[in-house]
Amino acid sequence: MKKLITITSLILVAHLGQGQDCNYFDPVHGVYAELDVFFGIDTRFNGAPDSLFMDIYKPVGDDNEARPVIFWYYGGGFSGGNRQEMATFCQLYASRGFVAVAADYRLGFETPLLVSYPYAYDPNELVRANYRAMQDAKGAIRFMKLRAAQDSTDVNNFFAGGFSAGGFTALAAGFWDLASEKPVSCGAIGPANNNIPASPRPDLGPVEGHLYVGEADATLKGIVNIFGGMVDTTLISDNTGPAVYMYHQSTDPIVFCGHKQAYWNIPLGVPNGYPWVHGSCDLEDRFLFMGYTPDQLEFYEHPGNEHAVHDVNLIDSLSARFVERLICTDISTSVTGEETVELAVYPNPFSNSFWLSPKGLPSGIARLELINTAGQVLLDSPVNIEQPGSPIEIQAAAALPTGLYFIRISLGSKIYFTKILKS
Numbered sequence: 001m002k003k004l005i006t007i008t009s010l011i012l013v014a015h016l017g018q019g020q021d022c023n024y025f026d027p028v029h030g031v032y033a034e035l036d037v038f039f040g041i042d043t044r045f046n047g048a049p050d051s052l053f054m055d056i057y058k059p060v061g062d063d064n065e066a067r068p069v070i071f072w073y074y075g076g077g078f079s080g081g082n083r084q085e086m087a088t089f090c091q092l093y094a095s096r097g098f099v100a101v102a103a104d105y106r107l108g109f110e111t112p113l114l115v116s117y118p119y120a121y122d123p124n125e126l127v128r129a130n131y132r133a134m135q136d137a138k139g140a141i142r143f144m145k146l147r148a149a150q151d152s153t154d155v156n157n158f159f160a161g162g163f164s165a166g167g168f169t170a171l172a173a174g175f176w177d178l179a180s181e182k183p184v185s186c187g188a189i190g191p192a193n194n195n196i197p198a199s200p201r202p203d204l205g206p207v208e209g210h211l212y213v214g215e216a217d218a219t220l221k222g223i224v225n226i227f228g229g230m231v232d233t234t235l236i237s238d239n240t241g242p243a244v245y246m247y248h249q250s251t252d253p254i255v256f257c258g259h260k261q262a263y264w265n266i267p268l269g270v271p272n273g274y275p276w277v278h279g280s281c282d283l284e285d286r287f288l289f290m291g292y293t294p295d296q297l298e299f300y301e302h303p304g305n306e307h308a309v310h311d312v313n314l315i316d317s318l319s320a321r322f323v324e325r326l327i328c329t330d331i332s333t334s335v336t337g338e339e340t341v342e343l344a345v346y347p348n349p350f351s352n353s354f355w356l357s358p359k360g361l362p363s364g365i366a367r368l369e370l371i372n373t374a375g376q377v378l379l380d381s382p383v384n385i386e387q388p389g390s391p392i393e394i395q396a397a398a399a400l401p402t403g404l405y406f407i408r409i410s411l412g413s414k415i416y417f418t419k420i421l422k423s
Contacts, residue, residue: 022327022328023096024098024320024323024328025320025403026096028095029060029062029096029097030059030061031060031091031094031095032058033057033090033091034056034057035055036053036055037056038053039054039103039139040052040143040210040211042132042136042139042209042210043106044106045132046108046110046199052105053103054083054103054104054143055083055087055102056144057087057099057100057101057102058094059095059099064097066152066154067098067099068097068154068158068159069153069154069158070098070159071102071103071140071141072086072090072162072166073105073137073160073165073167073169073170074102074163075163075164075166075167075228076107076165077118077164077165078107078130078133078165080107080117081107082104083104084102090102099144105132105133106133106136107129109126109128109129111125112273113195118266118270119270119273121194122192123185123273123274123275123276125192126262126273128201128204130165130168131182134173135208135210135211136211137160137170137173137218138209138211139210141173141216141218141219142212142213142215144158145218146212146215146216155216157221157326158219159222159326160223161224161225161226161319162224162228163226163228164226164228164254164255167224167225167226167228168229168230168277169228170220170224170225171225171244171283172230174220174242174244175242176235177208178207179206179207181207181234182207183231183232186203188201188203219242221326222242222243222322222326223242223243224322224323225245225247225280226309227247227249227254227255227308227309228255228280229255229277229279229282230283233282233283236290237290239292239293243295244292244296244297244298245297245298245299245319246280246284246299246300247299247302247315247319248279248299248301249301249304249305249308250304251304252306253265253266254266255279256277258278259276259282261274261276261277262274280301281299281301294419298404314402321402321403322404325404344356345357349422349423350396350421351422352396353393353394353395353396354393354394354420355392356368356391356407358390358391361411362385362412363385364385365382366382366384366385366411368382368383369408369410371407372403372405378400379394379396396422400422403421403422404421405419405421406418406419407419
């Protein structure tokens with residue numbers, strides 16, 4: 001069954017932001033593409049120079065002078081793939097009002113003697129490949145912030161998303177930000193003895209990379225991770241980082257949802273040269289442990305065994321609504337009391353109706369509101385909270401579009417706030 005997104009929530013006061021005209025979901029704009037934009041050169045794993053380019057997709061026909069920016073990074077195990085694979089996603093997001101970017105990152109790593117990809121010489125190689133990709137992503141982010149006036153973008157609304165290795169790249173760009181977090185394996189280490197002469201493995205340089213450092217920052221407001229992961233969860237050191245949407249199948253054979261070596265279910269010894277990595281299930285535990293709140297984190301775990309998305313339209317809708325909400329709403333988390341309440345709703349995502357579990361709520365007649373990401377109240381109904389509480393069925397309109405909604409319950413002088421997904 002689908003994982004319930006059951007939310008433990010403090011007593012919150014929600015301020016829903018920019019109003020009903022904030023729409024970054026509906027594809028209502030034409031699209032103009034600026035292709036093959038050069039943004040830098042850096043050194044590949046084998047010492048050769050690599051020229052890096054990006055494709056920039058912009059909405060046509062809007063007068064927004066503060067457009068959000070989203071980067072989409074392709075997968076391919078850090079050995080294959082190309083930015084053109086993300087053209088469809090970038091066109092879709094540009095039609096929604098974003099400036100959408102598909103950017104290169106350096107590919108390749110050392111393999112064993114006489115063996116090619118996906119085999120790796122040792123686990124250090126994939127950590128180094130992820131590190132190089134992260135450096136390039138940070139350079140691309142700074143490059144786009146430096147040309148914000150040219151593209152009419154808002155430097156405070158930058159996002160990154162990616163699939164598989166692209167998810168690793170987006171997460172690393174968002175959370176790998178301190179010099180102290182540089183892995184030993186990304187400094188100068190012993191050569192890969194797979195060639196004659198042996199292949200040197202020099203220091204890869206600073207976490208921030210080599211492109212436009214000091215000219216702009218590389219911070220992100222949000223990340224969309226589609227069956228990617230991280231090599232080190234301690235990079236999530238508090239709850240002040242980017243908001244995160246994640247999707248993963250529970251027994252993904254390439255990047256396990258929990259904690260296993262990459263390619264763990266591929267035969268012939270492929271995993272032996274790969275590091276242990278943390279998939280989205282492990283990351284969810286870390287985010288929650290570090291204090292991420294429901295408005296900062298959404299995770300959809302599908303009970304499947306593919307390195308793929310089971311329903312592209314659904315996951316695009318949910319992740320797009322998540323990003324839209326980060327742009328369009330300001331949800332404060334000012335606590336009005338020390339009490340913690342389990343405000344659970346299920347099924348989540350719901351279809352025509354859902355159930356509210358009133359555990360922890362005081363008894364009385366409460367006001368329940370269902371609110372969309374633009375701040376519109378779509379359902380306003382009294383509910384009777386009884387003690388001991390039994391689940392209460394809430395009927396919602398079947399015609400509601402797929403996406404994220406907020407539930408606000410007013411009871412006496414207190415407001416209880418959580419969210420729910422419509423499938």
